[in-house]
Amino acid sequence: MACSSMPFVMQQRREKYDLLAVVGPTACGKTSLAVDLALAIGNAEIISADSRQVYRGMDIGTGKDVAEYTREGVTVPSHLIDIADAGEKYNLFEFQRDFLSAYEDIKSRGVFPIMCGGSGLYVESVLKGYRLLPVPENPALRAELETKSLEELTAILANYKQLHNNTDTDNKKRAIRAIEIEEYYLSCPVEERLFPQLETLVIGVSVDREVRRARISRRLRERLESGMVDEVRSLLDSGLKPDQLIYYGLEYKYLTLYITGAMSYDDMVQGLEIAIHQFAKRQMTWFRGMEKRGTEIRWVDGSLGRSEIVGQITDMLYG
Numbered sequence: 001m002a003c004s005s006m007p008f009v010m011q012q013r014r015e016k017y018d019l020l021a022v023v024g025p026t027a028c029g030k031t032s033l034a035v036d037l038a039l040a041i042g043n044a045e046i047i048s049a050d051s052r053q054v055y056r057g058m059d060i061g062t063g064k065d066v067a068e069y070t071r072e073g074v075t076v077p078s079h080l081i082d083i084a085d086a087g088e089k090y091n092l093f094e095f096q097r098d099f100l101s102a103y104e105d106i107k108s109r110g111v112f113p114i115m116c117g118g119s120g121l122y123v124e125s126v127l128k129g130y131r132l133l134p135v136p137e138n139p140a141l142r143a144e145l146e147t148k149s150l151e152e153l154t155a156i157l158a159n160y161k162q163l164h165n166n167t168d169t170d171n172k173k174r175a176i177r178a179i180e181i182e183e184y185y186l187s188c189p190v191e192e193r194l195f196p197q198l199e200t201l202v203i204g205v206s207v208d209r210e211v212r213r214a215r216i217s218r219r220l221r222e223r224l225e226s227g228m229v230d231e232v233r234s235l236l237d238s239g240l241k242p243d244q245l246i247y248y249g250l251e252y253k254y255l256t257l258y259i260t261g262a263m264s265y266d267d268m269v270q271g272l273e274i275a276i277h278q279f280a281k282r283q284m285t286w287f288r289g290m291e292k293r294g295t296e297i298r299w300v301d302g303s304l305g306r307s308e309i310v311g312q313i314t315d316m317l318y319g
Contacts, residue, residue, distance in 0.1 A: 024205035025280040027215040034116035038076040045077040049117025061251035120286030207302040
């Protein structure tokens with residue numbers, strides 16, 4: 001990717017925005033594009049907005065693709081990757097806290113920040129300036145909710161005016177935590193917490209549905225061949241319990257079920273492939289919802305040549 005001549009030119013122009021965000025569904029090429037943009041700008045760093053890449057040791061399954069950050073010997077610095085231990089439950093409050101810390105550090109050095117990720121709730125929490133407080137566990141409420149089915153928990157969650165996260169009904173643990181959070185906010189109103197209103201250029205990477213599906217299927221097989229099963233087995237051997245990994249969903253759920261004998265290899269691959277396709281669809285639904293809630297996303301055609309896409313975006317950034 002020939003971007004080596006761009007940095008000097010770009011540095012002579014002043015960005016119109018505080019932040020550039022690159023979003024889109026899994027397998028659309030977000031990370032690669034964000035790196036190319038950082039090199040084109042010439043003085044930029046990337047803040048990850050991926051809810052699973054924060055975990056150390058969860059590399060292949062989360063698609064960290066560390067090599068993506070280097071072009072011709074030049075590495076673009078990245079933030080919020082490998083900042084929590086596998087087995088922990090990193091949350092939205094912690095992401096906001098860590099995002100602000102990274103953002104303020106980057107800006108203090110005169111560098112331009114690029115947020116990149118497909119975790120819609122994380123992205124929107126920055127764009128909308130959500131004001132959140134850490135929510136403590138409520139043992140009594142948890143014990144009461146534990147007796148209910150996922151369908152009952154989903155119905156309870158739907159009674160709240162503001163759902164914490166539409167994906168929180170994926171399993172009982174997530175649903176119980178979501179209800180716990182909503183109940184806490186009802187009884188303990190969220191205090192105003194300073195969060196800057198950032199002028200952000202939001203770029204969405206759009207790819208044809210069938211192209212995306214083919215990429216997902218190909219990437220899954222590549223990751224399986226590159227040792228994803230061994231990665232999950234190593235996490236289990238390190239002392240993590242199966243439920244701790246199943247909590248993270250997708251690759252870690254299905255591979256854990258396979259390793260523990262709950263699924264055959266073929267059923268695991270087939271089920272995981274379907275689940276990732278469904279996940280990509282939910283991501284797009286979230287981004288469309290963001291647009292309905294007032295966020296302007298400027299979609300670029302991911303099938304175009306990379307230099308053309310970079311040119312389009314830098315024109316928006318500086319024009």
